[in-house]
Amino acid sequence: MKLERYEPLVASDNELEYRFDSIGPKGKILKIIQFVKTNDPRFYIMSFGDILPDGSVDHHIKNDNKDRNKILATVAVVVYEFTARNPNKFVFFKGSTEVRTRLYRMALAINLKELSIDYEIYGVHLKEGNYIVRQFEKEKEYYGFAVKRKIN
């Protein structure tokens, strides 16, 4: 993935929160990513949003800072960092809207060959109240995604 990314990543001591600055026509926007353990200890949820000037966070905000790909590439690096430290954990993620979920799917699909070297990649379907986990396939729509590091 020879992509532009933001750096540095600023992490909390427990390495569950990461921040970086998005720079674009709308100025500097603080982005935060948090990993939280779910009720199933094998799974962490990765959530992503903006830090607002009052210190609160928002994951619905659309600020159109013209750096979508750079942000996605930076989030991917954060996932690498987290999973390097927590290789036995699954990271579950989905967009806060269907459009964003589709964007994640496209990002996974475009980089699938390279990502598959390092990750097991799964797509999650919602069907009759159950969440069916299958190997990720490029052309399919998903409710969400789960990745886990390959340890060879």
Added chain:
Amino acid sequence: MGLLLKEKLTKFVNMKAKKKLKGASAFGVRVIKDKSMNKFSGRVLFPEKLAEANKVVANLKWDI
């Protein structure tokens, strides 16, 4: 005996090195720890996302 120990140690160190997984540094991205980030720790910043994820993991069916 000393040589055997050295060989074992080398093997152990090589194994450890092999298992080191690539993180941000592999992409040339620095990670800096900053105490100011700790104010976000220990609380769930996106509770609705966690609630959603808990619903997912409670009803997961693997079809692999």
